[in-house]
Ligand SMILES: CC(=O)SCCNC(=O)CCNC(=O)[C@H](O)C(C)(C)COP(=O)(O)OP(=O)(O)OC[C@H]1O[C@@H](n2cnc3c(N)ncnc32)[C@H](O)[C@@H]1OP(=O)(O)O
């Protein structure tokens with residue numbers, strides 16, 4: 001199996017992402033993590049770009065031992081000398097020199113003829129080779145370069161001493177098939193090509209950076225350049241973690257592997273995201289929050305029966321603790337029952353039907369159902385539903401800073417009638433309770449009222465506890481709902497119902513005693 005070198009440019013091309021600016025200690029931290037990830041080469045920066053970049057490249061080169069460290073330079077002597085000063089005390093000093101070779105870049109940006117570009121490239125490689133044991137040369141915008149000219153300049157820089165030749169798709173223009181053809185063309189038309197390692201460097205402007213990098217591997221590239229999380233100039237670079245995992249999972253197809261410690265991927269990705277401030281899209285391959293989350297019932301059922309039905313990458317492979325079953329409106333009974341079992345609830349079939357229905361109703365209103373929500377639903381089921389003497393059919397509350405809060409409530413009575421009443425109060429909860437009081441045969445006195453949320457966050461359920469005195473008895477009630485006013489009404493009615501339950505129980509006890 002071929003070994004592919006992983007060249008990480010998170011600290012150079014990745015830092016070229018608009019809005020990203022890493023300070024020295026942040027760069028050091030990322031470099032140490034890249035070393036733990038065991039990337040082969042770390043491009044630590046562009047030493048001539050600024051004093052800060054110079055300082056970081058220098059310290060990274062002098063600190064990192066497990067990966068080779070490089071820095072970028074233009075073809076002028078000043079950039080190369082500055083890179084040498086930054087890199088000379090590293091384990092294996094390596095420079096990365098580039099010059100553009102496409103007509104548009106040569107004509108308008110460099111204002112040089114193709115002959116002058118060849119000459120400059122050759123001179124700079126020769127100059128760099130006098131210092132650096134390893135010289136990488138890149139043909140910037142290679143994928144929009146005239147192929148015979150590309151082959152010619154590549155041959156010349158190899159003769160000048162280049163060790164690695166990089167063929168960048170600088171503007172993310174190429175397709176996988178075309179990129180493969182460029183590598184084939186160079187192998188067929190550059191006589192000394194076997195003297196160098198060939199490298200691929202892809203940008204994601206058309207969303208093809210990873211596919212193009214994989215195509216390059218299929219056509220002989222020995223090295224892949226990219227960044228963690230795919231950050232980089234414009235739409236970013238190829239995501240190194242995606243390429244490494246693709247090679248691992250599809251080794252049957254690519255017959256190539258990297259030396260990356262794959263279980264460091266998640267940690268590296270999180271660190272880069274945190275320090276650069278570039279958020280990882282939830283659906284991003286390999287490292288997104290949803291990459292190992294199963295949401296829909298049919299998938300969850302499949303995964304519970306056999307994980308490989310819907311999981312081609314095991315989360316542990318990339319350092320994620322486990323997959324997750326997100327309970328939401330698309331979940332089915334299997335996942336629901338399984339989660340309930342994990343929470344310690346063994347549900348009888350009819351109980352499962354009821355709680356599952358309550359769960360689905362809640363999931364229609366709430367994005368994600370937490371364990372606390374499920375426990376609250378179970379408490380409602382086991383301790384609440386049996387006491388439904390009065391049931392709230394509808395509740396409407398009007399509140400405004402310049403209006404008196406008013407509640408309108410429809411209740412179903414124990415004998416199946418619908419009764420409706422409206423009432424006001426100093427606040428919305430008081431308006432609800434005053435209205436409910438009016439619907440009862442005797443006064444209800446509120447002794448205690450407590451409210452809490454079932455979990456953190458804006459989507460958690462409101463849980464209300466009340467203590468009342470009604471028909472000479474004290475009673476506690478509990479209500480749970482997404483809206484705190486609904487939870488308050490439910491708790492009050494639940495406490496009233498418990499008084500009736502108590503009365504009924506007493507009555508049955510007395511009947512039993514008098515019979516006996
Ligand atoms: C595809 C890539 O990602 S390339 C790397 C991009 N990275 C960066 O640009 C790093 C940050 N850059 C910087 O800090 C600055 O641009 C510097 C320090 C590199 C240069 O700054 P300045 O000297 O002020 O030049 P400026 O950036 O305005 O223009 C670039 C100059 O470099 C020249 N140049 C561009 N590429 C090369 C090259 N490979 N070799 C030689 N000269 C080059 C341009 O033609 C232009 O020259 P000119 O001034 O004669 O017209």
Ligand SMILES: CC(C)C(=O)C(=O)O
Nearest residue numbers: 098138140141168170
């Ligand atoms: C310097 C080169 C390799 C580059 O970043 C590009 O062409 O995108």
